[in-house]
Each structure stands twice: as C-alpha cells, then as structure tokens.
Amino acid sequence: EPEVTQTPSHQVTQMGQEVILRCVPISNHLYFYWYRQILGQKVEFLVSFYNNEISEKSEIFDDQFSVERPDGSNFTLKIRSTKLEDSAMYFCASSELAASSYNEQFFGPGTRLTVL
Amino acid sequence: AQTVTQSQPEMSVQEAETVTLSCTYDTSESDYYLFWYKQPPSRQMILVIRQEAYKQQNATENRFSVNFQKAAKSFSLKISDSQLGDAAMYFCAYRGFPQGGSEKLVFGKGMKLTVNP
Numbered sequence: 001e002p003e004v005t006q007t008p009s010h011q012v013t014q015m016g017q018e019v020i021l022r023c024v025p026i027s028n029h030l031y032f033y034w035y036r037q038i039l040g041q042k043v044e045f046l047v048s049f050y051n052n053e054i055s056e057k058s059e060i061f062d063d064q065f066s067v068e069r070p071d072g073s074n075f076t077l078k079i080r081s082t083k084l085e086d087s088a089m090y091f092c093a094s095s096e097l098a099a100s101s102y103n104e105q106f107f108g109p110g111t112r113l114t115v116l
Numbered sequence: 117a118q119t120v121t122q123s124q125p126e127m128s129v130q131e132a133e134t135v136t137l138s139c140t141y142d143t144s145e146s147d148y149y150l151f152w153y154k155q156p157p158s159r160q161m162i163l164v165i166r167q168e169a170y171k172q173q174n175a176t177e178n179r180f181s182v183n184f185q186k187a188a189k190s191f192s193l194k195i196s197d198s199q200l201g202d203a204a205m206y207f208c209a210y211r212g213f214p215q216g217g218s219e220k221l222v223f224g225k226g227m228k229l230t231v232n233p
C-alpha cells in the first residue's frame with residue numbers, strides 16, 4: 001500500500017543552522033502539508049501546498065520557513081536559521097483530491113528535529 | 117478559531133474489554149468533519165474513523181464507533197473488544213467544511229492507550 005515517507009527520521013542540528021526535511025508524498029496526490037508537534041503539545045498545522053504554491057499557512061510559518069517541491073516526487077520543508085524552539089516532530093501529509101471536497105490526509109512517520 | 121481538547125493524557129484497558137476515549141471541540145461553524153487518528157509507536161498516523169457533522173448517525177468502522185454529540189461539541193471514540201494492536205497514541209482532529217478552501221486539521225494533544233494482556 002502506498003505510504004508517505006520522510007527522511008531523516010531524526011535530525012540533530014546546531015542553533016542557527018539551516019535544515020531541510022524531506023518528504024515523498026503518495027505519487028498521485030495533489031495536496032501536501034506540513035505539521036509539527038512540540039513534545040507534550042498538540043500537533044499544529046504549518047502549511048499546505050498545491051499546484052506549486054502555498055495554499056494556506058499558519059502564523060507559525062514565518063519567513064524562516066519555506067517549502068518546495070523541487071521535482072515530481074519530493075516535498076521539502078526548509079528552516080533557514082533554526083532556533084531552540086523549532087525542536088519538534090515534523091509530519092508531512094498528502095491528500096489526493098482538491099480542497100473542495102473531503103479528502104483524507106495520509107501522514108508520514110515524522111522527522112524528529114533536535115536543535116542544540 | 118477552532119480548538120480540540122483531549123483531557124485524558126493516558127488510559128489503559130484490558131484486552132477484549134471496551135474503552136472510550138473522549139474529545140471535545142469548539143467551533144462556530146455548523147458544518148465540519150471530525151476524525152480520530154491512531155499513531156502506533158514509531159509509525160505514521162492513520163485515520164481510524166471520520167464523522168461528518170451534518171450526519172446525525174454515528175460513524176462505525178468494525179470495532180471502532182463514535183458518539184457524536186453536536187450540541188455538546190463532544191466526539192468520543194469507543195473501541196470494542198480491545199486488541200494488543202490497538203495500543204497507540206490517539207488523536208482527535210477537526211477540519212472545517214472546505215467552502216473557504218481550508219484543508220488544515222486541528223488536533224488535540226493526543227491520548228496514549230495501553231492495552232494489557
């Protein structure tokens with residue numbers, strides 16, 4: 001069964017460094033999402049992406065964050081200059097249909113980002 | 117803004133018994149979706165069950181059923197005949213009806229379910 005995959009499973013970085021988290025969505029899906037979960041807190045929406053554009057973003061998703069679909073398969077989240085508070089589990093998700101109808105979001109296993 | 121609350125951080129149940137996980141939410145919208153997601157250890161979140169707010173009938177998927185009380189803004193998940201494989205984090209989530217195009221899910225904090233043999 002097709003799955004969303006994410007790499008790496010765990011990323012450790014120094015404060016101020018740039019990180020890129022990678023996701024491979026399910027191949028026929030059109031919508032892509034990033035969520036994050038700080039330890040002990042809720043899973044929070046970061047951004048959604050459709051047709052090579054951001055379709056929605058939260059207030060968390062500031063200028064330090066960017067997303068890209070560099071080729072036909074990968075979907076990346078870049079954090080330009082990491083802060084301690086960026087330490088979290090980052091989940092990628094994808095869905096098949098357009099937002100005008102119900103569509104299930106399929107999640108990847110997550111990347112744990114630790115900022116030292 | 118919509119919020120989802122799961123007030124119980126952990127629960128345990130004996131194998132073959134029934135357990136109910138609670139969730140409340142707050143919204144001013146009249147149409148929306150509610151979901152329960154399951155996340156086994158080190159695995160991805162998978163959708164367990166979904167409920168459309170405009171449907172009065174409670175959703176059921178095999179051993180999983182919900183008790184949806186729209187007026188009370190309550191959405192509990194009942195797991196019958198609990199199995200060891202049901203042990204996981206369970207997340208309650210909300211999504212607005214997409215007339216405005218918002219696809220984002222709003223999650224609760226999650227609840228860790230332990231199943232004892």
